[in-house]
Amino acid sequence: MADVVRRLALCSSIMQVINAVAAMRLGDPVGVTEDHMVIFHPNLGSATAKMIDVANRLGFQAVHDFSDQALQVQRLLAVRPVSRLFWEKGSAVNAEIENLVDSMRKTLGLGVFRQVYSRKPKHGETFFLRTVLDLTSYEEIEDGFGNYSAYGYGRCYGFMRRAQLTAKYRVTQTIYRWKGVSSKYVNHLCPGGISRKGLYMVHPWPGARTVGTEVVRILGELAHGVDVPAAKVLILGTLMRRILGITYEEELALYARLVLDIEARSGVDRKDIVFRPHPRFPVEALAAVRSSFPCDIDNSDVPLAECFFFRPGLEAVYSFGSTASVNAKKLFGLQSYIVTCPESKERRKNRYLTSSVIGHFGLQKYILGEER
Numbered sequence: 001m002a003d004v005v006r007r008l009a010l011c012s013s014i015m016q017v018i019n020a021v022a023a024m025r026l027g028d029p030v031g032v033t034e035d036h037m038v039i040f041h042p043n044l045g046s047a048t049a050k051m052i053d054v055a056n057r058l059g060f061q062a063v064h065d066f067s068d069q070a071l072q073v074q075r076l077l078a079v080r081p082v083s084r085l086f087w088e089k090g091s092a093v094n095a096e097i098e099n100l101v102d103s104m105r106k107t108l109g110l111g112v113f114r115q116v117y118s119r120k121p122k123h124g125e126t127f128f129l130r131t132v133l134d135l136t137s138y139e140e141i142e143d144g145f146g147n148y149s150a151y152g153y154g155r156c157y158g159f160m161r162r163a164q165l166t167a168k169y170r171v172t173q174t175i176y177r178w179k180g181v182s183s184k185y186v187n188h189l190c191p192g193g194i195s196r197k198g199l200y201m202v203h204p205w206p207g208a209r210t211v212g213t214e215v216v217r218i219l220g221e222l223a224h225g226v227d228v229p230a231a232k233v234l235i236l237g238t239l240m241r242r243i244l245g246i247t248y249e250e251e252l253a254l255y256a257r258l259v260l261d262i263e264a265r266s267g268v269d270r271k272d273i274v275f276r277p278h279p280r281f282p283v284e285a286l287a288a289v290r291s292s293f294p295c296d297i298d299n300s301d302v303p304l305a306e307c308f309f310f311r312p313g314l315e316a317v318y319s320f321g322s323t324a325s326v327n328a329k330k331l332f333g334l335q336s337y338i339v340t341c342p343e344s345k346e347r348r349k350n351r352y353l354t355s356s357v358i359g360h361f362g363l364q365k366y367i368l369g370e371e372r
Helices: 014-026 047-057 067-076 090-108 123-132 145-152 155-179 212-223 248-266 283-289 305-310 323-330 344-349 355-360
Strands: 005-011 033-039 062-065 113-118 137-141 195-201 233-236 273-276 316-319 335-340 364-367
Touching (some): 005 014, 014 047, 014 113, 014 195, 014 212, 033 047, 047 062, 062 090, 067 090, 145 323, 212 305, 233 248, 233 305, 248 273, 273 305, 316 323, 323 335
Parallel strands (some): 005 033, 005 113, 113 137, 137 195, 233 273, 335 364
């Protein structure tokens, strides 16, 4: 009997699940496999259930939701409030984290994972890969628009950003080691220490294997039989609190303003416009404005925005930086617009949407409020 190869996809979004499956299908043949999908993220909210549903539909033999464990680890290693640095003993932190790690290992079962797929690891992924799985390398899958925009910053910005993060987390490491927290539980707080074996991107990129064709095939599987709302224009939501420093209410007001602007400039009736919120956008905030919002707010069971692209009649996609806006153009040939605001603050904080990246994908820039 052939050996079973265990593979694991560490994901924090539905699109990452799809990208991981595409990479698994197009990667080197390994024979009989046992595929696991793991969620290790403290605040995905309602998006978790949708991720689990998609993973089950795509054939994962096991799906593990470690959201609670991720939240507990985050709280145990939180620097704030500062008072906890002085009263909480490192040995207590070690014991609690060790129990969490042991419980996750038992759930995953015996056997080494020969192939592990993840986005470029942030703190949570690095902790899971290094501490739970005891790995030093992984296969990188695309995280979305951020992958391309980060590369578009250039070497100078990348070096400065890495230096900033390294300095910040070295301080955090020092604090916890001073408290007596085991080094194996804080190593993930500093970038590095884990290497990339391969890179899988949806769109052509230097040094990467392109999985776009397989991604479209998977999206078609998910869209089959799903009742997708009709629309001529689709507005894709982006979590902009960190990008622009605005509240959820201000963000919704920005989208409402965009609906009216599109109607005035393109002639598309607002009845033919659909706003698709980001999967992690608070349901309560949407419910508060649903009745007064100038267009329909999507509330369907469509698993992700790309499923809309299979429906005839869709003419254009607008977003402030959603990954799906790139996929709309490059995978489906739709008109795709990246929206920017004329206010200087928003332009400054939206700098990651560089002109070079927009131009690379053939997207069009749409300045909100600009006259024809």
